[in-house]
Amino acid sequence: MKPSTQRDPRQAKPARYSAAGDEFLFVELSEAMNLEAFFRGVSITSRLAEREIPGVAEICPANASYQVRYDPDRLPLSRLIETLEQIDAEVLGQQVQRLETRVVEVPVLYNDPWTHETLMRFRDRHQDPSGTDLEYAARINGFASVDGFIEAHSASPWFVSMVGFVAGLPFMYQMVPRERQIEVPKYVRPRTDTPKQTVGYGGCFSCIYSVRGAGGYQMFGVTPMPIYDPSGSQPHIDDSMIYFRPGDIVKHRPVDRSEYDAMVAAAEAGRFRPKTAPFVFDLDEYREAPEAVARRVEEVLNEH
Incomplete structure (x- = not known):
């Protein structure tokens, strides 16, 4: 599956990052389920998986959010969030909206x-x-x-x-x-x-x-x-x-x-x-x- 999306960064709401215990990060993209939020989430999680970042153990996309399990001894939370923000910006700037x-x-x-x-x-x-x-x-x-x-x-x-x-x-x-x-x-x-x-x-x-x-x-x-x-x-x-x-x-x-x-x-x-x-x-x-x-x-x- 190779997704790519286009969204106007000025219109997209910023993602909300919430630590869930010591090994999980929950990321909310929208409060409502819609195709735009779904495309954004599946694009981010697919790109994260492709990078094969040491310390990322599991990636779970959902309807308008996703969760990442990580090893804090190998990947600090701040660095994980920084990486996800970078990927999100790439996704929002894409010129093609295809899956x-x-x-x-x-x-x-x-x-x-x-x-x-x-x-x-x-x-x-x-x-x-x-x-x-x-x-x-x-x-x-x-x-x-x-x-x-x-x-x-x-x-x-x-x-x-x-x-x-x-x-x-x-x-x-x-x-x-x-x-x-x-x-x-x-x-x-x-x-x-x-x-x-x-x-x-x-x-x-x-x-x-x-x-x-x-x-x-x-x-x-x-x-x-x-x-x-x-x-x-x-x-x-x-x-x-x-x-x-x-x-x-x-x-x-x-x-x-x-x-x-x-x-x-x-x-x-x-x-x-x-x-x-x-x-x-x-x-x-x-x-x-x-x-x-x-x-x-x-x-x-x-x-x-």
Whole structure:
């Protein structure tokens, strides 16, 4: 992934640097999630990684911020901040706003029996105990039917803006104009159970639960695609054990039960291969014609 951005330094807010204990530095770029803040963060962290600075142990980009773990015996905090300020100034002065990344197709069985069984067990923790998560999400977003809501969720591409909460879980930001973004609140009280590889939603973010466990996001379906592999049995996941990276572009594709079952069998046999394609995302192009960019995402997947 090779990102570069352009921002007017006079308009960009200064980054806020906060020490977190003796080994971590938290850097906040914006109080709101937007593509500009995301591009700025992923560009800074990518450049920091490329420099391979002694003492930098780990770099964790997030939606509108990032965190760096460092060894204070090898790299003083003041020098780390000075380096990051220098990189930030370089990023803000870039003339091109492009991200060389990949598009990933994620098959989804919406309205599946496993998330349905789970959500019915936890209706007392939900805003609307009388319906399902999909029915609630469709209604509050003004869709006439669940099918219409599923079409909106699967038709648009999504940016992976960060990976975390639990190992391998991607948070995804919808690539549509702000007025068309789906928004659904989290459960009133978190569940104590969520099926593995559930496609969830909270606020303006979609996610995929990499493991079974507690959670508070609305549950829309499941994917047969393994995204976290501590066993090393999935050839599409490298030694990091985690498939997604910040900057990936995701396109959901609805599948039926028979196709889902076939993909699960392929994954269990170590034969699952996600459909991917290289992609160059241009922020200026997206601002001017988001629908055209969304069509191009689908086109490059169809070509592969």
